[in-house]
Amino acid sequence: MSRRLDEIDKRIIYALQQDARNTSAPMVAEEMDVSPGTIRNRINQLEDTGIIKGYHADIDYERCESRLTNLFICNTSASDRENLARQALTVPGVVNVRELRTGRGNLQIKAVGEEMSDLTRIAHQLSKLGLEIEDEDLIQEEYFTSYEPFGPNGGRKQGIMTDMVSLSGGAEVVDVTVNADAPIVDTTLREANEKSLLGDEILVIAIEREDEMLTPKGDTEIRAGDLISVFARDGVPEKTLETFGDTTRPLNPS
Secondary structure (H helix, E strand, C coil): CCCCCCHHHHHHHHHHHHHCCCCCHHHHHHHHCCCHHHHHHHHHHHHHCCCCCCCCCCCCHHHCCCCEEEEEEEECCCCCHHHHHHHHCCCCCEEEEEECCCCCCCEEEEEEECCHHHHHHHHHHHHHCCCEEEEEEEEEEEECCCCHHHCCCCCCCCCCEEEEEEEHHHCEEEEEECCCCCCCCCEEHHHHHHCCCCCCCEEEEEEEECCEEECCCCCCEECCCCEEEEEECCCCCHHHHHHCCCCCCCCCCC
């Protein structure tokens, strides 16, 4: 059940997304000009309603004895999607499952292994569950950011890349918000391909519009403000990002 958020709720979520470990109630309280007790109560309410589902460490597994992190892009039916997502989490080595409301590639499964044989074993177990593995690759790096509309400016960044997963071999999965002035706005995916706005190797795997997740099809029209998930085997080129109105990339962490 959805809950309406006020500015205090939004700023709490924004601050916790930036650094949940080092963000204290007094810090947020001072910024919002309320008492620390109010912030603690709001955090409890956000947790009780399931809006804040947990606090998770961002682990660099490559630094943990050079472990390998793999992304499996899997297909399943809409009716089995949630059940198989939960079953996939029980497979030893699987650390994250992302469930998408798309036709294909609707489960993205992140897994960790000490060596390639571990990842092969995980792939076999996922297949035994009934999942069709459409693609897979080693994750090189992941990038995250806070949700801008909940921040101090209260505005939505248009045409800004909000998340990126780098895979081995140069492949990438990128989330980008479409700028109002982007060349692809009010254009269907079929028209975008005909106009060469998207490269031949670019695959739009998900479109989030407000509170709705759309299945990308040829007649799906791209609109300003859409959050687009794009997969590219050889990396997402700058030209493609410019098509959505994004001209920036995050710097690699030092």
